[in-house]
Amino acid sequence: MLSIVIPCYNEEESIPIFFNEVEKISQQIKHDVEYVFVNDGSKDNTLSCLRDLHKQYPNKVRYLSFSRNFGKEAGLYAGLQAAKGDLVTVMDADLQDPPELLPQMIELIETEDIDCVGTRRTTRDGEPAIRSFFAQMFYKLINKIGETEMVDGARDFRLMTRQMVDSILELTEYNRFSKGIFSWVGYNTKYLSYENRERVAGETSWSFWSLFSYSLDGIINFSEAPLNFASYIGALSCVGSVIAMMVIFFRTVMYGDPTSGWPSMVCIFLFVGGLQLLCLGIIGKYIGKIFMETKKRPVYLVKETEKDNV
Incomplete structure (x- = not known):
């Protein structure tokens, strides 16, 4: 048949x-x-x-x-x-x-x-x-x-x-x-x-938009790459911030210049905050899938x- x-x-x-x-x-x-x-x-x-x-x-x-x-x-x-x-x-x-x-x-x-x-x-x-x-x-x-x-x-x-x-x-x-x-x-x-x-x-x-959402489900269901991406972004942000602090510290010690550039700092804060929200969103998407699976509906x-x- x-x-x-x-x-x-x-x-x-x-x-x-x-x-x-x-x-x-x-x-x-x-x-x-x-x-x-x-x-x-x-x-x-x-x-x-x-x-x-x-x-x-x-x-x-x-x-x-x-x-x-x-x-x-x-x-x-x-x-x-x-x-x-x-x-x-x-x-x-x-x-x-x-x-x-x-x-x-x-x-x-x-x-x-x-x-x-x-x-x-x-x-x-x-x-x-x-x-x-x-x-x-x-x-x-x-x-x-x-x-x-x-x-x-x-x-x-x-x-x-x-x-x-x-x-x-x-x-x-x-x-x-x-x-x-x-x-x-x-x-x-x-x-x-x-x-x-x-x-x-x-x-x-x-x-x-329904097809776009469907494609996102496909990526999340069959790849861990978004989670790895979130981890890499976090690691790069940490390394970048450490390097920036070292540059500011040595510049102040050697030249005595006060740290300036508040507008640029605000932009950096907003950029890093956006990356954090992006990574949290990726992780949250996976957690949401886990949550639905554990309900056993x-x-x-x-x-x-x-x-x-x-």
Whole structure:
């Protein structure tokens, strides 16, 4: 069986189009196909669409509906937990992930010694230039400072074996960053490239600032470099202040000049104070992640499934 996991947030317009397109492709697949839709607290009629779809295809379409919006990472995790297939793929409902790649992905995973077939975009046509720039900078940065390599342009759209999915589910952390988790668990992965596609319907829920915050979570979850940076800044500030005090002391002893330059001293104080706040902010970000992990809160809460709609 092939399980298709689809996290959804306000996708009432996209779901019928997505289902019809994937159904056409499924005719080329010899596997049985199950759809696992995850309604992530949508505010439109996404849940009603999923209920209707399940009524039409009760043996093929399953769904989970959260009690509120928990984020795409929670939706991915819930979908992977619910998937029953020997092969599992993750797709977006907006058809930015081309379903026509599925037959090729299945063939690759069954004929080659690989555990995962991932996808990556070769272009970012249609995206705002500033978003594309920062996305490229993120991948360059995370691959330099992190221990887990992440492929530039890689999508969540990938086909995985049951063994790989089970390994991912063993990582029960609350603060999740799937792109990093997919890489961290290892397994042999091959990537297929395709050109960027626009959404077929609806509007994206990802703003620039939400993507920026998401990238910061990725850096913090998979790198200790920010903590090391804070330590280096503190050490350099201490060394610099000691050198400055020595210079002032010897100048006063040798030349008898009074120490002057209060405006410059104020600027230095403000600069050092700013560095201290920056370092405290970095440390606080890590402590906040630790705090959320120690609470042991569930990643998501399910309010309704297809079993409640019998």
